Amino acid sequence: MQKLKGFRDFFPEEMAERTHVFDAMRRVAKRYGFVEYDGPPLESLELYRKKSGDEIVAQLYTFKDKGGRDVALRPEMTPTLARMVATRANSLQKPIRWFSIPQLFRYERNQRGRLREHFQLNVDIIGAREVEADAELLAIGLDVQRELGLTKEDVVARVNDRRIVSGALGLLEVSEESIAATYTAIDKFRKVPDETFTELLSDAGVSDDAIEEIRKLCAGSVSVFEWFAPRLDDVDEPTRKAVADLETYLARMTEAGFEDFVEVDFSIVRGLAYYTGIVFELYDRKGKERAICGGGRYDDLVQSLGGPDLSALGFGMGDVVLSLMLRDRGLMPKAPPRSDVVVIPVGAELAVIARLITTELRRAGKRAETPYSPAGVGKDLKATGQRGIPYAVIVGPEEWAAHEVNLKDLRTGKQSRVAIDALAAEIKT
């Protein structure tokens, strides 16, 4: 028997890594006052038909349950969140600031950084139109990186605004029919050769002059602020607001101490789906990995799913790419946490004493164990040391007669006699 393609076993070593990452995610999200929620891993297929594109639905894990209902393993958390929020929209105090670490599934051929199953930190804010919310959202994403030991040398946040792209394309007179293909081309700017980029836009029906302007914006040879400055009188109100919002956004990121992580990047448009405002993606500065994290504002989604008109924004941060990066940087724990101490009896008649001492140590909050069948001090000590356990308590008849034991620090090799009552306090963890 082998595991299914694209699924993972978590042996204790991998589980230690997973726990390490999840713990960091939870600590950070809670630090910003967000609360954790979860939903069912299995949902009605209908939930995804409504919101997600054909491509997503084609890659769902679906089946008919025994009642004949079409069901799907959740491929993303947002529809579940939207459904949950819609259910209690009127009674939930706004803004709603929730996070979750769901396991998500997709039926698709796997490749580097992409499996059929993964965990994804989802952080969402619902009912906040202020750009301060956008800034806080990105700050959480970046703070998770920092919490795990990654720095501005490792991670870059590329940020953009869908309204700005839309406004720019309007000024460049890109036609309605060309918009979708133009977004796709912009999204590919950093992944395809220059000629291909030109070809994609040209095929979409974009003029040569417009292609040149789009290229300059994507490449960053002109900042979006410089580009829009002489044109602000020609654009509509939403675009003017978007440019102003982006400036405020950057100011807020600077206030929060993240300015070195953030770069405006016109080529970040986040697929075609449902984003309506500021969007961002987190990348490894060195590697060629896919995005660590992506998100942004999706103000129309809750309503489009039949809920009330609530603005919303959020991101998803998968565990697979992030873990690849942490392993690459040596920032993952090498071994699962073990006991603090093993209590080793000298001779079989002291095994009962060793068990009693072990019980007392556990009551004192120490992670303690004693061998089921003591094999001799030498063997038990060897096994304990090999497992990386820092302390051994050796219970010998002479010492025990004085209500004392030997406490050995396996890391230094130093050993001392300790009164039984003082033992727990001597084991530093």
Place this chain on the structure above:
RNA sequence: GUGGGCGUAGCUCAAUGGUAGAGCACCGGGUUGUGGUCCCGGGGGUUGUGGGUUCGAGCCCCAUCGCCCACCCCA
């Protein structure tokens, strides 16, 4: 869905078409009051699977499954 690379012990890898091996790991012993280095021994494999060629296949051929990489797409 398309293309490419790779499948030998738990892991890393050997083995002209001629008896399947090593290191690490694991288990036991040397050593029933003191570990990590050391010495000795042991379990482990239908060489991913199924066919074919051959006197003989881990090796050659075909198929299939799995893993990896890229493409497509991206929540």
